[in-house]
Amino acid sequence: MHGAQTAVRWGAIADDFTGATDLATNWVARGVRTTVTLGVPTPGELAALAGDGGGGDAVVIALKSRTAPVAEAVGESLAALAALRALGCERIYDKYCSTFDSTPRGNIGPVADALMAELGTGLAVVVPSFPATGRTVYRGHLFVGDQLLGDSPMRHHPLTPMTDASLVRLLAPQTAHPVTTVGLDVVRGDPRALRAALDGAGGEGPRYAVVDAIDNGDLARIAAATADHPLVTGGSGLALGLPARGAPATGAMPVIPGHRAVLAGSASAATRGQIDAARSALPSRLLDLAALRADPAAEVARLTEWARAQWADAPGTPVLVHSAGAPEDIERRTPEGQRPAAELVEEALAGCAVAFAGAGARQFVVAGGETSGSVVRALGVRRLELGPALAPGVSWAMGPDAGGTRYNLALKSGNFGERSLFTSAWKELG
Numbered sequence: 001m002h003g004a005q006t007a008v009r010w011g012a013i014a015d016d017f018t019g020a021t022d023l024a025t026n027w028v029a030r031g032v033r034t035t036v037t038l039g040v041p042t043p044g045e046l047a048a049l050a051g052d053g054g055g056g057d058a059v060v061i062a063l064k065s066r067t068a069p070v071a072e073a074v075g076e077s078l079a080a081l082a083a084l085r086a087l088g089c090e091r092i093y094d095k096y097c098s099t100f101d102s103t104p105r106g107n108i109g110p111v112a113d114a115l116m117a118e119l120g121t122g123l124a125v126v127v128p129s130f131p132a133t134g135r136t137v138y139r140g141h142l143f144v145g146d147q148l149l150g151d152s153p154m155r156h157h158p159l160t161p162m163t164d165a166s167l168v169r170l171l172a173p174q175t176a177h178p179v180t181t182v183g184l185d186v187v188r189g190d191p192r193a194l195r196a197a198l199d200g201a202g203g204e205g206p207r208y209a210v211v212d213a214i215d216n217g218d219l220a221r222i223a224a225a226t227a228d229h230p231l232v233t234g235g236s237g238l239a240l241g242l243p244a245r246g247a248p249a250t251g252a253m254p255v256i257p258g259h260r261a262v263l264a265g266s267a268s269a270a271t272r273g274q275i276d277a278a279r280s281a282l283p284s285r286l287l288d289l290a291a292l293r294a295d296p297a298a299e300v301a302r303l304t305e306w307a308r309a310q311w312a313d314a315p316g317t318p319v320l321v322h323s324a325g326a327p328e329d330i331e332r333r334t335p336e337g338q339r340p341a342a343e344l345v346e347e348a349l350a351g352c353a354v355a356f357a358g359a360g361a362r363q364f365v366v367a368g369g370e371t372s373g374s375v376v377r378a379l380g381v382r383r384l385e386l387g388p389a390l391a392p393g394v395s396w397a398m399g400p401d402a403g404g405t406r407y408n409l410a411l412k413s414g415n416f417g418e419r420s421l422f423t424s425a426w427k428e429l430g
Contacts, residue, residue: 010058011089013080013115015073015096015107016369017376018413019236020062021384022393023095026239027058028386031246034058036384036397038376040079045382046086057245059087064373065111066101067159073107074114081118091230092119097369098128098135098235099149099415100142100170101160109174112208112233116177119230122206123198126167126179127222129213130237132392133416136214140181141165144415153269154415158342159370167210177206184212187221194225208233216240236393253387253398255429256406258362259311260318262422263349265342265371266414267324274367275322278422283310284320292344300351307352308359318365318426321352346370350378363408365425372411381407388428391417396428 010032014020020036027034033056040061041049049059061080065073081092094112102108116124129137134145144152148165155163164170168179186197198209213219219241226232262278264271278284285306291299307319323345353364353375366372380401387396387408393416400406410425418424 009087009089010091010093011081011084011087012058012060012093012095013077013084013111014060014062015066015111016064017062017372018369018411018416019066019095019097020060021386021395021397021411022413022416023093023236023239024058024060024384024386025389025393025395026236027060027242028395029389030239030242030244032057032239032242034060034386036060036062036386038062038382038384038399040076041083046083049087059084059089060095062373064370064377065107066097066369068107070106070110074110077111078114078118081115091232093239094124094231094233095236096128096233097413098130098133098237099144099152099154099162100128100167101154101157101162102170102174103160104173106174108233109171112231113175113177113206115231116206121230123229124208124231124233125198125222125226125229126171126208126210127213127219127232127234127238128167129219130235130393131213131215131219132237132240135235135237137167137210137212138184138214139212140167140183140210142167158267171208171210175208177208179208179210182209182211184214184218187212187218191221191225194221198225213237253385253396253408254406256362256398256408259307259356259360260316260363260426261307261352261356261361262318262320262322262365262367263352263371263375264320264322264367264422265345265349265374266368268368268414270417271367271412271414272324273419274417274422275320275324277419278320281423282318282320283314284322287321287323287345287348289341289344292348293338296344296348296351300348300355303352304355304359307356307361311360318363318422320422321349322367323349342370346374350374354378357405357407362406363426363429365410365412365422367412367422368414376409376411379407381409384409390425390428391421394421396425
């Protein structure tokens with residue numbers, strides 16, 4: 001079983017850019033040579049990937065589809081699947097957030113339904129567990145640390161507030177297929193019983209099986225039991241259950257000289273803590289949403305001139321631009337009938353990235369999945385090479401834009417990373 005598992009090529013479809021680098025980081029840690037493409041590859045990019053050994057043992061296609069309209073998310077995911085199959089990927093990993101970020105309409109269920117239909121499989125496991133970051137599933141309920149998901153800070157997420165912890169109740173409104181559970185006692189029992197439980201779950205037509213997992217040993221058992229499944233769905237933790245294909249790469253990633261910046265668009269509790277810890281050490285500015293509504297270009301220009309002054313006074317010191325010290329900083333400043341503040345934040349930080357790059361910035365830490373997608377797209381980066389890990393699910397990467405200008409990028413989920421990350425991340429680059 002393990003031998004068969006190590007022989008196949010993986011393809012992954014991630015619903016945001018931080019999720020893509022999160023999954024790639026875990027694969028690289030298992031010795032899996034992994035390429036990340038940002039957006040569905042063009043025919044030319046597909047040809048380049050094929051000529052470069054197909055992208056290694058695994059290819060992750062990063063989409064910005066987590067909060068996109070359902071039809072758009074499904075269409076992009078199917079296009080990504082077609083690209084992965086063209087590259088010869090034999091197994092597909094449908095990657096979504098370990099906190100199951102979604103709404104009753106989707107997009108987790110509709111995307112998984114479409115992939116299941118296209119691949120002709122009758123079962124997909126649902127495994128958001130990532131124990132290293134405190135995400136575990138027990139009795140079909142998702143925990144964030146010691147809290148049920150619905151009691152965690154995710155309850156107040158501005159785009160996808162998660163008010164329930166039952167994965168069955170969360171997924172059921174998003175899919176026409178039945179949703180079953182596989183308990184921890186089965187996961188930790190006879191491996192044949194686990195495989196039989198999964199085979200039975202898919203024996204009466206397409207369906208999903210929410211599988212308990214509270215440590216990496218559980219993930220390894222699930223990975224072994226699903227070794228012949230064409231599709232798995234979940235957070236990036238399940239990748240850690242794969243048998244290692246070799247030692248992680250140890251070669252140093254190129255460090256691109258230039259100014260440094262932290263762009264934090266997330267209002268999550270983890271990111272707010274990281275902002276609070278960094279403000280005493282780094283020059284920082286809170287986005288002025290009123291100014292953005294009045295004249296976004298002028299506000300970006302103001303921030304760029306401020307950043308230039310900081311770099312001139314203290315070369316090598318990162319600047320920090322952030323959207324929130326508390327969720328209310330965004331929520332309470334969205335006047336009725338106006339564009340959501342979250343959209344303004346994404347556009348402003350993407351604009352800052354481009355303007356900062358024009359001023360010589362080449363190293364960016366970006367916090368928040370939606371923000372990371374906007375920033376990387378604005379910079380025109382389409383492919384990433386993974387580098388040193390900074391924390392579970394977070395690593396440095398390097399990628400060029402269309403003109404060949406290269407950047408070092410650390411794309412961080414809003415909920416990931418140690419409190420000191422915005423100041424400690426730079427030590428890995430020297």
